[in-house]
Amino acid sequence: MRTAILYLVALAAGVAGILWLARLGGDVQLRAGDTEIVVALPLAIVAFAVFCLLLLLVASLIGWLRRLPARLRARKEAKRRGEGDAALTRALVALAAGTPDVARLEVRRARERLGDKPQVLLLAAEAERLAGREDAAADAFRLLAAREDSRFLGLRGLLRQAIQRExxxxxxxLAREAEAAQPGAAWLRQERETLALRTRDWREALALSAPGAGTAALALAASTQETDATRAGELERQAFAADAGFAPAALAHARRLKSAGSPRRARTVLEQAWAARPHPDLAAAYLAEETDPLQRVKAADTLVHGNKAHPESQLLIGRAALEAGLTGRARQELDALAGSGKADxxxxLALSDLEEVEQGDTPAGRAAQARWLRTAATxxxxxxxxxxxxxxDHAAWDPVCPNCQSVGTIAWTAPQTLPVPAA
Ligand SMILES: [Zn+2]
Incomplete structure (x- = not known):
């Protein structure tokens, strides 16, 4: 609107100018040799204006003709892109619908029109996988991995394929390469940890795992793979620090300390482990070198000091006292244990032995023994x-179950938590 008004104003000004010049009068003389042309001034101005306009038109036409091929190319390119995008969408729909043949056809169309773009290659790989053509999918993933901008996508696809074929x-x-391409990807970290567990690479699994429940077991498992004694010792210490109640770690750490000439520190480790979670193996290691029965009772008292009320502590003291002939002490501990409802x-069996020691081979002794043995049976x-x-059941802890090959499933199971056996 504003432009139209401006044009009208300009036109009016031009006409007014010409009318003013026409009233003013005058001529324009053009002389070439003997020829002389005389033109009225308004006519000359109009002729000049028309000439300028024509010149402008010719220049515009030349410019338009020069830009024509590029415009045609752009239009064709836009058409191809539109067709390619449509084919991509149809391929996605076919993939979602689980029709691999249609998906592959549409992906091929999209690839012809759009070229080897990352999204086209990714869809191509997925379509090939859906069609069961893993080799063709791998080719697409490799093309993706070769590109700087889609390297991670390609490696991720190849990694998934490698995991699938074990x-x-x-x-x-591939996981390491993908980590380098995209550091800190959470999914990848999880995948690498799973892989480390599958390949029994405990050190790698330990490095990748979040600190928590499995750390002690992983550190101890890693120590068994370590050839360097210092590093193995460090891993054992790490395992004990992660979970003082994990008896295998405490035993390994204590063994290492003892062989390094620190028996007192080894004993402290076993005491700390007992305080955290008593285990019969801890007591066996703690009392291994004590042969005098009375000294064994004293040593057992020291070991259980931090966890006296635990059933395992009561059983240990009761047994040690019984073996040392301290029947009063033994009865005190074992009766308390039997009365607590936590006895196994x-x-x-210890109470039965106690009756034998206290009452000897008498009818009353035999009856009492038989009563405890019946209780033990149930x-x-x-x-x-x-x-x-x-x-x-296994005789010792192992990071991998030798029977079913599961990782991290072997645990010290207390009788209270045992599942009721099926009838
Ligand atoms: Zn198993």
Whole structure:
């Protein structure tokens, strides 16, 4: 609107100018040699204006013709891009619908029109995988991995394929490359940890795991793979620090301290472990070198000092006192244990032995023994190392269940938490 008004104003000004000049009168003379042309001034001005206008038109036309091929190319390119995008969308729909043949066809169309763009390559790989053509999918992933901007996508696809065909060394290599391409990706960290556990690379698994419940077990497992004694000792110390109640770690740490000439520190470690979570193996290691029965009772008292009321403490003292002939002390501990409702089979067997020592081979002694043995037969079994995945019992802790190959499933299972056996 404003432009139209401006044009009208300019036109009016031009006409007014011409009319003013026409009233003013005058001529324009053009002389070339003997020829002389005389033109009225208004006419000359109009002719000049028309000439300028024509010149402008010709220049515009030339510019338009020069830009024409580029414009045609751009239009064609836009058309191709539109078709490619439409094919991509159809490929996505086909993938979601689970029709791999349609997806592959549409991806091929999109690839012809859009070229090897990351999103096209990714869809191509997914379509090939859906069609069960893993090799073709791998080719697409490799093309993705070769590009700087989509390297992580390609490596991620190749890693997933390696995991699927259980090629663990390749998977680990790809995971490391992907980590370098995209440091700190949470998904990748999780994948690398899983891979480390699958390949039994405990040190790597320990480095990748979040500090928590599994740290002690992983550190101890890593120490068994360590060839350097100093580093192995450091891992054992780390395992004990992570969970003082994890008996295998405490035992390994104490053993290392003792062999390094620090028996007192080794004993302290076992005492701390007992205070955290008593375990019969801790007592066996603590009392191993004590042969005098009375001294064994004293040593056992020192060991359980931080956790006296625990059933395992009561059983240990009761047993040690019984072996030293301190029947009063033994009865005090074992009766308390039996009365607590937390006793397992071992406590009743110890009480049976106590009756034998106290009453000898008498009818009353035999009757009392028989009573405890009957109770023992129906009592809860003693805790043991048990795999939570397959339910197999094991003589010792192991990071991997030898029976079902599960990782981190063997735990010291107290009788109270044992599942009721199926009838
Ligand atoms: Zn198992």
């Amino acid at each position: 090629d663990w060394p390749t998977a680990q290599r 089979r071992r406590a009743y 009592a809860a079994p003693e805790p043991r190392w048990r795999c939570s995945a397959c339910g197999t």
